[in-house]
Each structure stands twice: as structure tokens, then as C-alpha cells.
Amino acid sequence: MKMLRYVVPLVIFVIIGVFFAKGLQRNPNYVPSPLVGRPAPTFSLPNVENPDAVVSSADLAGRVALVNVWGTWCIECRHEHGYLLELARAGVPIVGLNVRDDRAAAVEWLARLGDPYVGSGFDPEGKAAVDWGVTGAPETFLVGADGVILFKHISPLTPAVWQRDFVPLLVEHCREAKCPFLAAAGGG
Amino acid sequence: MRSRTQRKLFIGLVLVGITVAGAFAYRAFQENLLYFFSPTQVVAGEAPARTFRLGGMVLAGSFTREPGSLTSHFVVTDNVQSVGVTYTGVLPDLFREGAGAVVVGRMSGEREFAADEVIAKHDENYMPPEVAQALEKAREAKGE
Amino acid sequence: MIPEFGQLALALALCLALVQATLPLIGAANGRVDWMALARPAAAGQFVFVAVAFAALEYALLNDDFSVEFVAAHSNSALPIFYKATAAWGGHEGSMLLWIAVLAIWTMAVAAGSRSVPQEFASRVLGVLGIVSAGMIAFAFFTSNPFTRLTPPVTDGNDLNPLLQDPGMIFHPPTLYLGYVGAAVPFAFAVAALLSGKLDRDWAKWTRPWTIVAWIFLTCGITLGSWWAYYELGWGGWWFWDPVENSSFMPWLMTTALLHSLAVTERRGIFKSWTVLLAIAAFSLSLLGTFLTRSPVMISVHAFAADPARGLFILGLLGLFTGGSLLLYAPRASNFEAEGGFQLVSREAFLLANNILLVSATGAVLFGTLYPLFIDALGLGKISVGPPYFNVMFLLPVLPLAALVGVGMHSAWRMTPGQLLLRRLRWPAVGALVVGVAAPFAIFGAASALTLLAVTIAVWVCASSLLDPVRRLVLRTGAPLTRAQMGMCLAHFGVGVFMLGATVASAYNLEFDVSAKPGDRVEAGGYEFVFRSVRSVQGPNFTADEGEFELLANGKSLGILKPQIRLYQVQRSPMTEAAIDTNVLRDVFLALGEPLGADAWSLRIQVKPLIGFLWLGSGLMALGGLVAITDRRYRVATREARSTEHVEQPAAGAA
Numbered sequence: 001m002k003m004l005r006y007v008v009p010l011v012i013f014v015i016i017g018v019f020f021a022k023g024l025q026r027n028p029n030y031v032p033s034p035l036v037g038r039p040a041p042t043f044s045l046p047n048v049e050n051p052d053a054v055v056s057s058a059d060l061a062g063r064v065a066l067v068n069v070w071g072t073w074c075i076e077c078r079h080e081h082g083y084l085l086e087l088a089r090a091g092v093p094i095v096g097l098n099v100r101d102d103r104a105a106a107v108e109w110l111a112r113l114g115d116p117y118v119g120s121g122f123d124p125e126g127k128a129a130v131d132w133g134v135t136g137a138p139e140t141f142l143v144g145a146d147g148v149i150l151f152k153h154i155s156p157l158t159p160a161v162w163q164r165d166f167v168p169l170l171v172e173h174c175r176e177a178k179c180p181f182l183a184a185a186g187g188g
Numbered sequence: 189m190r191s192r193t194q195r196k197l198f199i200g201l202v203l204v205g206i207t208v209a210g211a212f213a214y215r216a217f218q219e220n221l222l223y224f225f226s227p228t229q230v231v232a233g234e235a236p237a238r239t240f241r242l243g244g245m246v247l248a249g250s251f252t253r254e255p256g257s258l259t260s261h262f263v264v265t266d267n268v269q270s271v272g273v274t275y276t277g278v279l280p281d282l283f284r285e286g287a288g289a290v291v292v293g294r295m296s297g298e299r300e301f302a303a304d305e306v307i308a309k310h311d312e313n314y315m316p317p318e319v320a321q322a323l324e325k326a327r328e329a330k331g332e
Numbered sequence: 333m334i335p336e337f338g339q340l341a342l343a344l345a346l347c348l349a350l351v352q353a354t355l356p357l358i359g360a361a362n363g364r365v366d367w368m369a370l371a372r373p374a375a376a377g378q379f380v381f382v383a384v385a386f387a388a389l390e391y392a393l394l395n396d397d398f399s400v401e402f403v404a405a406h407s408n409s410a411l412p413i414f415y416k417a418t419a420a421w422g423g424h425e426g427s428m429l430l431w432i433a434v435l436a437i438w439t440m441a442v443a444a445g446s447r448s449v450p451q452e453f454a455s456r457v458l459g460v461l462g463i464v465s466a467g468m469i470a471f472a473f474f475t476s477n478p479f480t481r482l483t484p485p486v487t488d489g490n491d492l493n494p495l496l497q498d499p500g501m502i503f504h505p506p507t508l509y510l511g512y513v514g515a516a517v518p519f520a521f522a523v524a525a526l527l528s529g530k531l532d533r534d535w536a537k538w539t540r541p542w543t544i545v546a547w548i549f550l551t552c553g554i555t556l557g558s559w560w561a562y563y564e565l566g567w568g569g570w571w572f573w574d575p576v577e578n579s580s581f582m583p584w585l586m587t588t589a590l591l592h593s594l595a596v597t598e599r600r601g602i603f604k605s606w607t608v609l610l611a612i613a614a615f616s617l618s619l620l621g622t623f624l625t626r627s628p629v630m631i632s633v634h635a636f637a638a639d640p641a642r643g644l645f646i647l648g649l650l651g652l653f654t655g656g657s658l659l660l661y662a663p664r665a666s667n668f669e670a671e672g673g674f675q676l677v678s679r680e681a682f683l684l685a686n687n688i689l690l691v692s693a694t695g696a697v698l699f700g701t702l703y704p705l706f707i708d709a710l711g712l713g714k715i716s717v718g719p720p721y722f723n724v725m726f727l728l729p730v731l732p733l734a735a736l737v738g739v740g741m742h743s744a745w746r747m748t749p750g751q752l753l754l755r756r757l758r759w760p761a762v763g764a765l766v767v768g769v770a771a772p773f774a775i776f777g778a779a780s781a782l783t784l785l786a787v788t789i790a791v792w793v794c795a796s797s798l799l800d801p802v803r804r805l806v807l808r809t810g811a812p813l814t815r816a817q818m819g820m821c822l823a824h825f826g827v828g829v830f831m832l833g834a835t836v837a838s839a840y841n842l843e844f845d846v847s848a849k850p851g852d853r854v855e856a857g858g859y860e861f862v863f864r865s866v867r868s869v870q871g872p873n874f875t876a877d878e879g880e881f882e883l884l885a886n887g888k889s890l891g892i893l894k895p896q897i898r899l900y901q902v903q904r905s906p907m908t909e910a911a912i913d914t915n916v917l918r919d920v921f922l923a924l925g926e927p928l929g930a931d932a933w934s935l936r937i938q939v940k941p942l943i944g945f946l947w948l949g950s951g952l953m954a955l956g957g958l959v960a961i962t963d964r965r966y967r968v969a970t971r972e973a974r975s976t977e978h979v980e981q982p983a984a985g986a987a
Contacts, residue, residue, distance in 0.1 A: 002931060006605065006661060006662045006663075006665050007662045007668050009609060009612075009613075009658050009661065010655070010658040010659060010661070013616075013654055013655060013658055014655070016702070017647065017650065017655070019702075019705075019706050020647055020650075021647055032227065050883075072817060073490060073903075075401060075404055075405040075482070075486075078401075078482055078486075112484065113484065124284050125248075126287070127248070127286060130267075130286070130288075131267065171594050174300055194675075194676045197676070200677070202688070209692065209696075209725075209728055209729070212724060212725070212728060213696070213724075213725055220572070222716050222717075222718050224716075228395065237682070253928060253929060255928065255929030255930035255931035256847050256849070256928050256929060256930040257847060257848045257928065258845050258846070258928070258934055263837055272579075276845070277845040277934075277936075278845050278925035278926070278934045278935070278936045279925065279926060279934075280907040281897070281905070281907060302689075328442065
């Protein structure tokens with residue numbers, strides 16, 4: 001009986017610990033964004049490399065594509081850049097959203113590290129990013145051929161994440177739409 | 189240890205203390221929880237009459253100030269609904285149009301908010317997460 | 333090359349920490365002297381390799397090695413050199429390395445200072461410290477490696493967060509860590525006691541000096557952080573009850589309770605399980621604080637999201653250290669025997685009240701800090717608990733506690749006749765009441781009931797703390813004060829001074845937001861500000877708008893104030909640098925706002941009476957601790973010498 005009160009601190013700690021564990025599980029990675037399942041926001045931005053050209057929703061129309069948020073200020077984006085290049089080589093269309101960046105630096109970055117994008121929209125004020133509910137970089141959206149957002153991933157895109165989260169959605173979605181890159185990109 | 193009565197006295201004191209503290213805690217807590225509302229929620233009438241936090245994006249082009257005056261007016265929006273905000277005072281460093289902001293205060297009229305405090309401190313995330321969530325929820329509700 | 337050396341050194345440190353964490357403990361359990369003797373050399377080796385790793389990181393920073401990701405993320409070629417060095421703790425990975433380095437320093441100190449302690453006990457203490465080291469090094473190595481490379485490298489880095497490019501921010505983390513990490517030492521002593529099943533007065537005697545030193549660092553660290561927030565964040569506040577601050581404050585509260593509880597255990601051999609529990613709580617909260625202070629300034633949401641392993645690892649570490657020690661506590665603490673009793677009016681009783689009230693205050697702060705996190709974790713929305721909650725719930729136990737401090741200091745062990753206390757304390761009490769009620773009205777003209785109460789109690793604490801020093805040093809009555817007693821009086825006096833500063837600065841703070849043009853004279857708070865000009869200035873990695881103002885009081889010039897708004901080039905973030913005119917009695921605070929059009933600028937002016945008492949009071953507290961630590965009993969090496977020199981008056985003995 002005397003021992004009972006000595007157990008109290010342990011019990012309190014376990015309760016707090018359980019809450020923490022739950023809190024950790026509510027990782028933004030695992031909670032789908034409210035945008036998922038909704039049509040992608042329309043946007044139209046100048047191309048970061050060529051100010052006369054335009055990168056817009058038209059680049060997403062009629063095909064399955066990725067929209068990737070990046071900036072030269074984002075050190076973490078470096079971690080996924082190599083893999084994005086790989087995906088691009090496999091034929092995955094990736095539309096870039098270059099947010100809050102310096103144009104010259106962005107162009108130099110793409111020239112030096114490689115350009116996986118079909119085109120990157122230059123969004124120095126972050127206006128389009130706001131529409132997409134972007135809270136930082138890197139973030140990657142999977143947009144279906146019908147313009148509906150299928151998935152949003154926060155943090156660098158890695159092969160593991162691609163296989164676990166993107167490929168199953170692609171396989172399912174591509175039964176009706178066509179995804180020429182599916183086999184090359186690790187699906188099928 | 190001590191005599192029985194002293195012990196009982198001590199325990200009694202502790203219990204009284206806990207009850208008093210508990211009562212205070214409950215009251216202080218309820219009154220001081222600041223809830224966060226988006227412009228859509230405010231327009232829908234969900235916001236309380238007392239002080240609360242309103243967050244969204246500062247609508248580009250909405251910022252006005254009488255030259256030389258400390259009072260400014262701007263519009264906070266979640267891309268679905270908007271609320272006008274009046275604030276008298278020095279604005280924080282990171283406040284700007286097109287960026288997220290959270291204001292603390294209360295409603296001063298239909299779709300007008302009187303802010304006591306403007307919070308715009310964030311890091312490399314240029315949007316406070318609460319605001320981003322609110323923006324997404326509003327869009328979802330609008331069914332775009 | 334060098335970063336890879338750093339990584340290797342870290343791996344070797346981990347191996348040695350694992351040795352330090354296992355063999356001495358097993359040796360102590362089985363009486364194997366050779367295994368117990370491994371503790372010190374393992375600790376020394378770990379220290380060497382951790383030092384090498386830290387040096388490697390500094391080398392990369394000072395040489396602008398932007399192929400190292402951490403350097404690219406937190407430094408820049410235009411960054412002044414001393415900030416390049418302190419950028420080591422400008423980000424999560426580097427600050428974890430700092431934490432580990434500080435732990436290695438403490439471990440070496442314990443290894444060196446524990447020679448007069450039985451080997452079995454010393455090896456247990458070092459063993460527990462080894463477990464902590466191993467856990468934290470593993471965390472850094474596997475989830476937060478500062479040496480990861482960027483290929484290809486960036487041409488220049490992202491710059492150190494402008495908030496951290498400041499002298500205050502240079503010293504705040506290391507000092508705070510010396511305190512946070514220092515809490516691991518009493519923790520190790522406590523767990524060692526639980527493991528051995530023995531806890532006696534000698535144990536308390538050994539643990540106490542370490543606790544006091546850690547407490548001194550924590551006090552200084554928190555004060556530095558608060559002072560920095562005051563002058564750097566631009567808006568004159570000095571305590572916001574935000575999770576980062578609370579995370580450092582809670583260990584301080586528990587360490588304060590701990591060092592008082594240790595006094596009782598050392599002197600009377602009671603409160604044993606209290607003391608052990610407080611030691612566990614202090615370190616656990618310190619660990620929690622280390623992780624919760626991964627605030628947006630230091631870590632981004634994305635970094636955590638990128639690596640959910642980090643969060644789980646932290647939870648695991650907390651489970652190991654806190655859960656493990658509490659698991660030991662439950663069966664073993666009940667076996668510690670109390671060696672005496674005490675009456676209702678006695679020093680022990682006051683210290684028991686001290687323990688209870690400090691734990692209540694900590695619990696209130698913990699609840700308010702964690703509640704929003706829990707609500708968010710459960711997906712029930714985003715709320716914040718405001719300062720008013722904390723102000724109420726914190727003051728509720730603390731004001732009575734402060735009042736009791738004044739009485740408890742003068743009560744004797746075991747039993748104090750109430751008459752004696754009344755006789756000694758009635759004049760200081762009456763004096764405090766008179767001053768506390770009259771002064772606010774006389775000086776400021778108005779006062780709320782809470783202000784009067786707080787000021788009276790603060791003055792009471794000051795008066796009561798000075799009673800003995802004045803009697804013995806000035807009036808030359810009674811026996812000489814030991815340093816331990818002097819330290820106690822000084823520290824408690826510091827508490828009173830701090831309370832006075834906190835109350836007056838909060839209650840009588842004057843704040844004005846005004847609009848002014850160059851050439852204007854602004855009158856505010858009894859002072860006059862002449863707005864002379866605004867011009868552009870250039871710093872090493874920023875440009876700024878600098879205003880020039882002349883400050884006048886009663887027509888007499890007090891000097892020139894030059895507030896700035898800086899724009900740091902790389903991160904393109906603005907920073908307000910306020911201009912402050914300081915003296916002991918008040919601060920006059922001037923911050924530039926923004927251009928309002930028509931040549932006008934918004935200005936924030938504040939007059940903050942007695943805010944200097946906050947820093948003064950904290951300084952006195954730390955000084956008190958320092959004086960107490962230099963008491964003869966801690967400088968004498970042998971136990972025999974210590975036991976023969978205990979001549980103390982019961983009325984105000986500090987032991």
C-alpha cells in the first residue's frame with residue numbers, strides 16, 4: 001500500500017508519453033491535406049528561365065503530372081533534386097513552382113544542378129503558393145489527368161516515398177488515364 | 189512523524205489549497221484560451237463576441253494608411269471570405285501584403301475587426317500553419 | 333576530409349560512451365573493481381572524441397566549407413567571424429553537438445571530482461552519465477548528423493538567422509546548456525542511489541555542490557535569454573510564457589526545489605524520496621526542454637517531417653531516462669528510511685511547503701505549455717494558452733511561497749518556537765508592509781491590490797534576507813556568517829529584488845506608439861524625444877534605416893538614441909534594433925517602426941521602471957549560489973575535516 005504513491009509519478013509520465021506518441025503520429029506526412037481530392041488551383045506564372053514564356057495550369061491539363069515547390073534558399077530541396085532528375089528522365093512530367101526566390105539564382109541553380117522540370121513558374125511573392133496551401137519547401141503534389149489533386153507530400157521526395165505513396169495512386173489512376181512513364185518510373 | 193492532529197491539519201490545508209487553485213485554474217483557463225478563426229468562420233457567425241484570433245492572408249492591394257497616421261486598415265482573407273481589420277500601432281517587422289498574418293482583437297462591426305495586436309512572426313515558412321490550414325479548409329468548403 | 337573525421341570521432345565517442353554506460357554499472361552490481369575502474373578512462377576518451385567532433389564542425393564553419401549541409405544552411409561568407417563560430421549552435425544538428433560536448437565536460441568534471449567518493453558509487457554515477465551520453469550521441473549520429481555533405485556544394489550559404497546574430501544569442505545557448513545538461517549530474521547521483529538501494533546524508537553532501545553549479549548556470553542562461561528577448565525582439569517584452577521559455581523555466585523551478593530539498597536530506601536525513609524525485613523531474617524537464625526548444629528559430633517543420641525517426645527517437649530517449657528512472661523509483665524509493673521527524677513550525681516544514689509550492693507552480697506551467705500541443709495532437713483544433721493563465725496560475729503558489737521564504741530562512745531545524753520568530757521578524761514585517769503599501773502610491777500615484785501585495789512581499793523578502801547579514805556584519809552581534817549562509821541570504825535577497833523589478837516593470841510600464849517626422853519633438857512618459865534624422869547605414873551583411881534621436885528629461889540631455897531597422901541581405905528579413913537608455917531605476921526604450929508616408933515614421937516608446945532589477949536580482953541569485961559554493965565545507969577534501977567544523981546557531985543556520 002505504501003508503495004502506491006511511489007508509482008504515481010510513473011503513471012503520470014506514461015499518460016503524458018502516450019499523448020506525445022499520438023502527437024508525433026499526427027505528422028503532416030500522414031495527414032492528407034484538405035486539397036486532396038479537389039481540383040488543382042489555376043495559376044499562370046512567367047517561366048523562371050524565360051520571362052516571355054508562361055507556366056500555367058495548361059501544362060497540367062490532360063496528363064498526370066507532379067507539381068514541385070522549390071527555391072534556391074531551400075537546402076533540403078537538394079536532397080530530392082537528384083531523384084527528381086531521375087523521375088524526369090523516366091518521363092514523369094514535373095512542373096516546378098519556384099517560390100520566393102531570386103530569378104538569377106534560380107536559373108543558375110537549374111543550369112548547374114540540372115533541370116527536371118517541364119517548366120518552373122516564377123512566383124517571387126508566393127501568390128500561387130498560397131493558393132496551393134504551401135507552407136514551405138520542398139513540397140510535391142500529384143495531380144491527376146482530370147486536374148484533381150491526388151496527393152501532397154511534404155519534405156524531400158525519396159524513392160521510398162515514391163514507391164510507398166505515389167506509385168499505388170498512379171497505378172490506380174492510370175487504369176483509366178494514360179501514364180506513359182509508369183513502367184519506367186517504378187510502377188507496373 | 190508529527191502528531192495526528194497536526195497531520196490532519198496539514199492535509200486539510202493542502203486539500204483546501206488544491207480546491208482553490210483548481211477553481212482559479214478552471215476560470216483562468218476558460219477565459220484565456222484564445223481560439224483561432226478564419227474569415228470564413230467569422231462571416232458565418234462562428235466567432236465569439238470576446239477576444240479571439242483571426243488569421244489569413246493579407247490581401248494584396250488592400251493596405252491603406254492615412255499618411256503620417258498610426259492607424260492602418262487592411263483586409264484579411266482566406267480566398268473565400270474577407271474581413272477588414274483596423275489597427276492602430278506599430279506593425280511587426282514581417283507584416284506585408286500577400287503574406288500570412290494573425291491578428292488578435294474583437295469584431296467591431298459586420299465584417300470589420302478591431303485588432304489590438306498583429307502577429308506576423310514566422311520563419312522560413314512564410315505562412316503560419318494555422319492560416320494555411322484555414323485557407324485549405326475554406327477552399328474545400330467552397331467546393332472549388 | 334575534416335567533416336568526415338568529425339563523423340568518425342562522433343562514432344568513436346559513441347562506442348566509448350556505450351562502454352562507459354555498461355561496464356561500470358555491471359561492475360558495480362557484481363563488485364568487479366576492474367570494470368568499475370573503466371568509468372573514468374571511458375569518460376575521458378569520450379570527451380576527447382567529442383571535442384574533436386566539435387572542432388571539426390567549427391573548422392568547417394570558419395573555413396566557409398559550404399559542401400557541408402549544416403554550414404550551407406546556417407552560415408554565409410559575409411557573416412562576421414565570431415558569428416560563424418557561434419553558428420555551430422544556430423541550428424538543430426549543431427546545437428545537439430553542443431549539448432553532447434557540454435555533457436562531456438560535466439562528465440569529466442564529475443570524474444575528476446569524485447575521487448573522494450566510494451568507487452562503487454562513483455562508477456554508478458559515471459555509468460548513468462554514460463547512458464545519457466550514449467543516448468544523445470546516438471540521436472545526433474543517426475538522426476541529426478551535422479556533417480552530412482551537399483553534392484554539389486552551394487556557392488554560398490543561407491546565412492545565420494538574423495535573430496541569432498547578436499551577442500546575447502552567442503552566450504545564451506552555451507550557458508543554458510551548461511545548466512540543462514548540468515541537471516544530468518544530480519539525476520545520475522539519484523539513479524545511482526536508486527540502483528545501490530542506499531541513500532544517506534553523505535549522498536546529499538556529494539550531490540549538493542553539483543546541483544548548485546548547474547542551478548547557477550541555469551539562472552544565468554534563462555536571464556540571458558530573457559534579456560536578449562527584451563532588447564532584441566524589439567518590443568520591450570521580457571517574458572512571454574511561450575513554450576520555449578517555459579521549457580527552460582520548469583527545470584529551473586525543479587532544480588531550485590532540488591537544492592533546497594538536498595539541504596534537508598543532508599542535514600536531517602529526511603525528504604529522501606522527494607529529493608530523488610525532484611532530481612529525476614529536473615532532468616526530465618530539462619530533456620523535454622531541449623527538444624521543445626526546437627522552435628521555428630532553430631528547426632523547421634519540414635526538417636521534422638522529413639525524418640519522423642527523430643521524433644520517435646526523442647520519445648524513446650525520454651522513455652528510457654524518465655521512464656526508466658521512475659520505474660526504479662517506484663519500488664526502491666519506498667525503502668529509503670527517514671532519519672528523523674519535525675514539528676509543524678520548523679525549517680523542515682517550511683522547506684516541505686517550498687517543495688510542494690514549487691512543484692505546483694511547475695505543474696501549472698507544464699499543463700499550460702503542453703495543453704495546446706495535446707489538443708493539436710488530437711486534432712481538436714489550434715488554440716493557444718495566453719499569458720494571463722500563466723500569470724494567475726504561477727503567482728498563486730509563488731506569492732505565498734515568497735512570503736514563506738522570509739519566515740523559513742529564520743526558523744530552526746526540528747522545531748522553532750513561534751514566539752521567537754515573531755519577535756525577530758515583526759519589525760521587518762511591519763516595515764515591509766508600510767513600505768510596500770506606501771511606496772507604490774507615493775511614487776506612481778496608483779496601485780492595484782495585486783501590485784501592493786506583490787510589492788509588499790518582495791520588500792519583505794528583501795528585508796528578511798538582509799536581517800542576518802546586517803545584524804552580524806554591521807551590528808556585530810551573533811556568530812560570524814559562513815559563506816553558505818551568506819550565499820543563502822544573497823540569493824534570497826536577489827529573489828526579492830527580482831520580484832520587485834518584475835512587479836513594478838509589469839504594473840507601471842508605459843508604452844506609446846507615436847507617429848513623428850524628422851524635426852518633431854515627441855513628449856512621452858515624462859521624457860522628450862527630439863527626432864533629428866533618418867539615414868541609411870551599411871553593416872557587414874545588412875543595410876539599415878537608422879534614426880537619430882536626442883533624449884531629454886526636464887530639459888537636460890541624456891544622450892543620443894539610434895534605433896535601426898535592419899534588412900539582412902541574404903535572408904531578406906527585417907530586424908528591429910531598439911535603442912535603450914538604461915539606468916538602475918528605469919529603461920527608456922525606443923524602437924523605429926515603419927515609414928508612414930509623408931516623411932513620418934511610427935515609433936514605439938516605452939518607459940520601464942525598475943526593469944534593471946530583473947537582471948540585478950537574477951545576478952544576485954547566481955552570485956549567492958557562487959558564494960555558497962565556495963563555502964569551506966566544499967573546499968576541504970576529506971570527510972573528517974568536514975565533520976569537525978559544524979558550529980551553527982539554530983536560528984539562522986543555512987545547512
